[in-house]
Amino acid sequence: MKVELKTWTNLGVATALAGLTLAGCSGEAGESGESAAVDTAGEAGEGGEGEGGEGGEGGEGGVDIAAAGNDPVIYGSALAVAEAHVIAARDAYAAGQTEAGAEMFAHPVSEVLFEMQPVFEAQGVEDFSDLFTTASQAALNGAGSDEIAGQTDGIIAALRTAEERAPVSEANSGAIAGGVVADQIERAVSMYAQASETTQYGLYLDGYGFYKAAQATFERSADAIKSENPDLAEKIEAALGLLAQAYPDALRPENLDANQGALSGASAGVLLAAS
Template sequence: MWLGLGVFTLAGGAACAQPAPSATAIPAVPVAQGGEGGGGEGGIDPELAARDPVEFLVAMDVIAAHYAAGRDIYRLGEAQAAGEMFAHPISEVYAELEEVLARLRVTGFREQMERASTLALDRAPTPEVEQAVATVLAAVLAAEAHAPGAGAIPKVQALVIAAMADRAVEQYVLASAEPDRLEPYLDGYGLYRAAADRTARVAPALRDAQLGPVLTAIEAVLAALAPAYQTATLPTTPRIDPMPLAAAVTRLRETLN
C-alpha cells in the first residue's frame, strides 16, 4: 500500500522522516512550519485520497481533529481560537477534496462547517456550538462509508490511527518550539483526539480481525501522548520529552508492518 516506511527520528529538537526498506508502511509526513505534518493544513493529496483509503480517512480525521479541538477550546471560553480551528480545514482540506467527495458520492458538508465557525466567532451559546460540531463530525463519519479501494477495513483504520498519532507527535515538536502560541499546540491536541476517538470506535473490529498486537501498540502510543495533550489549552506544566512519543509511534509502525 505504501512504499517506504518513514522511521521517525528526532534531531536537534526537530522532527524528520527517513525512508526504510519496507513495501507496506505508514506514510511518512514531512514536518513543515505552521502545518500539521507539512503541506499546509495536513498535507493531504486529493488525487491520492480519491483512490487510497488511508489517505482519504486521514483527510477526514484531519477535519475531525480541528472540530474536536475547536469544540474543546470553545468550552474553555476561547471563541476566536475555536472559530479559527473550525475555519482552517474548510479552505485547506475540504476545498481541496470537494471534487473527490463528489466523485465518491459523499454528501457535502461545507455549509455545516461554515455554520460552526460562524457560531463560534459570534460567541453563540456553547450547546449551540457543540450541536453544530456534532453535525460536522457525523457528516465526516458518514463519509467513511465511501472510502475508496479496500474501504475502512480494520487494517486501513489502524494505519490511519498510526498516521494521525505520528502527526500529533510531529506537531508537539513544533509546538514545543513555540511554547507561548496556542495554535500549534491546539492543532496537535486535535490530532491526538482524532486518533483516540477512532481507536475507541474501531477497537472491537481490530480484535475481531486478529490485530490484537496492533491494538496494544496503538494504546501504548495514545498512553504516551496523553500527558502531552492533557487539555485543549496551553499546558501549565513543563513540556515532556518528545523522544518516547516518537519511539512509541515507531514501535506501532513495526507492529503494523
C-alpha cells in the same frame, strides 16, 4: 498567550476571521505543520503549504489528495484531520478560547476539504463544508457552548457519512482504521515537538485535536484492530496513554515537558505495526 495570523486560501470566511490571530495548522507555524500524513508506501506527506503544494502529494493538510480517491487510509486520514480540528475547536471554545475555537472550525475548509472536493464528488459525497463555516460564524457570534457542541456533532455525523463512501480496497477494516489512527498519532507527536519550541497556542491545539481524533477512531474500531492485529492495538493503546499525558486538555499547560523521545518511539512503533 502569543498567537499569530494564519494564511487563508479559498475561504469565503476570510474577512470574518481576519481579526483572529491563531497560528498552527499548515500556515505560518512552520513548514512541517500537519505534514505527517501516511501513504500506502509508508512515506510521510511532504506537508503543509511547503513542497507538497495544493492538491499535490501533500495537500494543504498534509494529505496526499491524489491518492485519497484510491486509498481508504489516506481518504480516512483526510476526514480525521477535519475531525481533529472540530474537536479541538469545540473543546477550546468550551474552555474559553472562543477566537481559537472559531478559527479552528474553519481551518479544514481550506486545508483539506477544498482540495478533497473532486474526491468526494467521485465517491458520491455531497459538499458539507458549509457546516464548518457555519460553526465558525456561530463561534464568532458568541454562541453558547451547547450550541457549538451540537454543531460539532452535526459535522462529525457528516464526516461519518463521508467515511462510509471510502474507496473500495482489499484491506480489512482493522488495517484501514489502524492506518488512520497511526496517521493521527504521528501528527499529534509531531505537533507536540513543534509546540514545545514556541509559545504558540495553535500548535498545541492542533496536536490536541489529532490526539483526540486518534482516540475517537480507535474507540470506534478497537475490536477490529485487536482481532486483526493485536500488536498494533497494544502499541496504539500505549501511544494514546502517553499522548493523554502530553495533551491533558484543550488549554495549553504552562510547561510542555512530556518525554519527546518516548512519544516519538511510541509513534514509530505504531507506524511499524500498521505497515
